[in-house]
Amino acid sequence: MKRKLGLSSCGKALTKALFEQYAENGIDYMEISCESALYDSLDLPLLQSWAKEYGVVIRSLHLPFYPFEIYDISSLDENVRQAAIMSHTRLIERAAKSGIKIFVIHPSGEPIADDDRKRKIELTKNSLSVLADVCERLDVTLAVEDLPRTCLGNCSDELLYLVEDKRLKVCFDTNHLLGEDIEHFILACGDRFISTHVSDYDEVNERHWLPGEGVIDWIRLIGALDKVGYCGPILYEVHFKAPNTIIRERDLTCKDIRANFDTLIAGKIPEPFGKANV
Numbered sequence: 001m002k003r004k005l006g007l008s009s010c011g012k013a014l015t016k017a018l019f020e021q022y023a024e025n026g027i028d029y030m031e032i033s034c035e036s037a038l039y040d041s042l043d044l045p046l047l048q049s050w051a052k053e054y055g056v057v058i059r060s061l062h063l064p065f066y067p068f069e070i071y072d073i074s075s076l077d078e079n080v081r082q083a084a085i086m087s088h089t090r091l092i093e094r095a096a097k098s099g100i101k102i103f104v105i106h107p108s109g110e111p112i113a114d115d116d117r118k119r120k121i122e123l124t125k126n127s128l129s130v131l132a133d134v135c136e137r138l139d140v141t142l143a144v145e146d147l148p149r150t151c152l153g154n155c156s157d158e159l160l161y162l163v164e165d166k167r168l169k170v171c172f173d174t175n176h177l178l179g180e181d182i183e184h185f186i187l188a189c190g191d192r193f194i195s196t197h198v199s200d201y202d203e204v205n206e207r208h209w210l211p212g213e214g215v216i217d218w219i220r221l222i223g224a225l226d227k228v229g230y231c232g233p234i235l236y237e238v239h240f241k242a243p244n245t246i247i248r249e250r251d252l253t254c255k256d257i258r259a260n261f262d263t264l265i266a267g268k269i270p271e272p273f274g275k276a277n278v
Contacts, residue, residue, distance in 0.1 A: 190228025
């Protein structure tokens with residue numbers, strides 16, 4: 001299977017130059033992801049014109065998730081939950097008009113107390129059903145992301161319950177699983193995968209490091225994706241600038257992402273680019 005490469009825009013300025021860098025390094029797909037305050041000002045038709053010019057596909061858009069009091073679809077405050085649903089609906093409608101087909105959503109904020117979990121799960125299922133109706137009307141797809149710590153969807157059983165509505169898909173984030181074996185998760189949920197967020201971590205917390213900088217067995221992970229027949233892109237979710245949890249000699253580039261991807265697809269684990277600082 002010929003794998004396609006994608007890269008989230010997280011932390012990157014959405015400029016014409018960025019699309020050119022994607023194209024020069026064979027990065028096929030972009031996911032738009034930015035600070036919540038910037039979504040309203042996104043000129044999606046302009047971004048699509050640059051994407052077309054350089055042969056890059058804007059495949060997905062990550063819906064905003066922070067601050068939680070605005071975007072949490074699991075909120076126990078019904079006013080907040082309904083406002084979050086409406087906010088996501090407006091953005092999905094606007095982005096769908098520009099041709100974006102996949103929307104990634106966080107099923108909750110955090111922290112979540114044990115006593116609240118059952119109720120919040122049911123509220124999220126309700127919210128996702130409403131948003132699935134919106135996406136069905138627009139002929140687009142909603143992908144629910146697995147999350148870390150006390151967030152909803154932090155294991156395969158819970159995530160599969162959240163996406164019982166078959167219209168929903170899963171975005172597999174490789175650095176969010178803190179209590180479940182990655183291969184077990186892939187084999188359990190893989191037939192629902194439509195996209196990925198690829199990065200490495202230390203299994204202590206999410207880190208969004210470059211593959212090879214953490215502890216993930218990437219040969220085993222890619223093999224598991226092959227087993228479940230995942231044919232979507234290997235879409236990296238890493239910042240060019242190093243987070244404070246890792247030390248690098250310089251910022252990453254699209255060329256670095258391409259080289260890392262090529263190593264993974266060749267069946268090898270990339271050499272660490274940086275050194276952990278945790």
